[in-house]
Amino acid sequence: MASPTDFSSSHILFSAAPAWGHVRPFCVLAARLVKENNTVVTTLLLSPNLLKNAKAEIDSEFRGQETQSSRQRVRVLSAYASDAEDPFSLIAPLIQTYPAVYQSLVESKSVSCSVTGTVFNPVSPPNAVVLDFFCHPQMLATRAITGNSVPIISWFTGHVATGIRFWGPKTLGGYGDIEKQVDEEAARTGRSPKEISDELYNFPKRANGEIVRVPGVPEMYDWEYFPQNLPFEMPFGEFMKIAVNGLREADACFVTSSYLFEADSINALKTYFSELKQDVFVIGPLLPSGYGIVSESARGSRETQEFLDKTQLRFGERSVTLISFGTVFWPTVQGYIEEVIEAFIEKNAPFILCYASPFANISENLKQRIARCGLGLISKWLPQQYILNHPATGWFMTHGGHNSVLESLGSGIPMICWPFEADQPAGAAHMSINLKVAFELIEVRTGPNGMKPLLRSGHKASGTREAVGVEIRRVIDLCRGDQGKELRQNAMELKTELSKSWDENGISKKEMKRFAETYNLHLF
Numbered sequence: 001m002a003s004p005t006d007f008s009s010s011h012i013l014f015s016a017a018p019a020w021g022h023v024r025p026f027c028v029l030a031a032r033l034v035k036e037n038n039t040v041v042t043t044l045l046l047s048p049n050l051l052k053n054a055k056a057e058i059d060s061e062f063r064g065q066e067t068q069s070s071r072q073r074v075r076v077l078s079a080y081a082s083d084a085e086d087p088f089s090l091i092a093p094l095i096q097t098y099p100a101v102y103q104s105l106v107e108s109k110s111v112s113c114s115v116t117g118t119v120f121n122p123v124s125p126p127n128a129v130v131l132d133f134f135c136h137p138q139m140l141a142t143r144a145i146t147g148n149s150v151p152i153i154s155w156f157t158g159h160v161a162t163g164i165r166f167w168g169p170k171t172l173g174g175y176g177d178i179e180k181q182v183d184e185e186a187a188r189t190g191r192s193p194k195e196i197s198d199e200l201y202n203f204p205k206r207a208n209g210e211i212v213r214v215p216g217v218p219e220m221y222d223w224e225y226f227p228q229n230l231p232f233e234m235p236f237g238e239f240m241k242i243a244v245n246g247l248r249e250a251d252a253c254f255v256t257s258s259y260l261f262e263a264d265s266i267n268a269l270k271t272y273f274s275e276l277k278q279d280v281f282v283i284g285p286l287l288p289s290g291y292g293i294v295s296e297s298a299r300g301s302r303e304t305q306e307f308l309d310k311t312q313l314r315f316g317e318r319s320v321t322l323i324s325f326g327t328v329f330w331p332t333v334q335g336y337i338e339e340v341i342e343a344f345i346e347k348n349a350p351f352i353l354c355y356a357s358p359f360a361n362i363s364e365n366l367k368q369r370i371a372r373c374g375l376g377l378i379s380k381w382l383p384q385q386y387i388l389n390h391p392a393t394g395w396f397m398t399h400g401g402h403n404s405v406l407e408s409l410g411s412g413i414p415m416i417c418w419p420f421e422a423d424q425p426a427g428a429a430h431m432s433i434n435l436k437v438a439f440e441l442i443e444v445r446t447g448p449n450g451m452k453p454l455l456r457s458g459h460k461a462s463g464t465r466e467a468v469g470v471e472i473r474r475v476i477d478l479c480r481g482d483q484g485k486e487l488r489q490n491a492m493e494l495k496t497e498l499s500k501s502w503d504e505n506g507i508s509k510k511e512m513k514r515f516a517e518t519y520n521l522h523l524f
Contacts, residue, residue, distance in 0.1 A: 010127050048090070077116075088234065107125070129152045185200075209222065217265065221455045321351045321395040324354035339465050443467040
């Protein structure tokens with residue numbers, strides 16, 4: 001059994017959707033809290049595909065300084081076993097197995113991991129439950145077991161401005177109260193509420209050229225929020241409905257973004273949530289202690305270290321571009337990613353390509369081309385934090401998922417954004433126009449919405465590989481010129497400020513202490 005048995009602790013339970021970007025920040029927070037107070041216990045109930053990464057992220061926060069007790073008080077488990085890589089197939093069993101685990105924790109019984117077989121000793125019941133805002137079914141199960149006696153805090157890991165757009169009031173640029181709109185339309189027309197709901201929550205299909213004005217981001221047409229065909233089918237409307245309920249029905253909200261990144265958007269969210277009688281605690285960025293210093297960052301594989309070290313000797317510092325689109329997204333047009341790689345090779349610009357998505361389509365020809373060129377490294381998994389903090393790395397071509405963005409800025413690395421959906425398009429616009437820490441690729445857009453013009457420039461994608469090639473070659477040149485230097489300087493300045501967030505008097509640590517005081521939790 002995994003110790004300790006402790007019935008006087010503050011115990012926080014966390015669960016999230018099977019998406020690494022939603023889980024990674026809490027891994028850091030969990031380890032940080034048990035280091036702060038030797039009576040804190042955290043339990044992370046995750047999907048099987050994330051267990052290994054979660055444990056590695058927790059280790060990166062401890063940095064080899066943990067005691068046996070502190071490591072055992074971060075309990076990571078999955079209540080079911082599966083070898084599936086498709087994150088969408090892992091959602092249903094996560095929902096189905098949650099109630100039994102929560103009931104056992106409430107009754108101070110032992111719980112076990114179905115993947116590793118580890119049995120975790122009984123501890124005091126959870127004093128707070130932190131749930132990813134996509135875990136509304138788990139929220140309902142929690143309420144059914146403990147009612148309102150245990151506070152439920154939603155876990156909002158994305159770009160706040162996009163959250164306002166999708167789930168906020170119309171006065172802030174959001175879609176408004178869609179459930180109310182459904183009821184009104186059903187009463188007016190006699191149509192079924194489900195039919196109306198499916199239509200109203202299908203935001204991509206609703207796009208008609210409306211100008212969207214959300215605090216903190218540039219004005220955009222509504223179709224700009226959906227610039228790509230996706231490599232998977234997703235019940236978009238159902239996910240949106242789950243998310244809005246997961247946010248609105250919680251007792252409070254953790255935001256893992258930062259005032260330094262999007263103060264106007266966060267302040268707007270707090271104003272809106274105050275109307276819902278909810279507090280908002282802004283505790284980001286949650287990056288491992290010592291992040292931004294290569295010797296203190298998560299170590300990479302031997303192959304990665306050797307490539308970066310050799311490339312630094314050959315090309316100098318800040319010469320490598322990391323190309324990664326996270327663990328879910330991937331371009332649907334194979335020719336576009338091939339053209340990007342050809343451009344880097346032609347420009348004699350070293351790169352690292354990661355294809356972690358289960359939907360990635362990498363041809364053998366492309367793998368061989370990269371192997372032969374002497375400029376690139378390609379792998380299904382690569383240590384992103386280590387790469388971003390290595391002195392050889394200069395740029396990050398990213399989908400712009402919020403966790404990747406904060407990791408990049410936490411390393412002082414400017415970005416080349418290739419957004420797909422979710423919080424990525426608005427984030428890319430914010431970073432390229434407002435913060436000036438990124439370039440945004442436009443010609444890589446696909447699909448009916450992606451081929452329409454941008455409000456800020458009137459430009460629209462041509463839909464050809466040739467146009468993608470012209471654009472990426474121009475961007476590579478810009479990265480090497482004065483504009484690239486400006487973006488790097490801005491990113492480095494943000495890194496300096498972000499690194500202070502969790503200092504003793506840092507704004508994020510103060511917010512976490514305020515949370516502990518609000519709910520009478522002994523976390524510090």
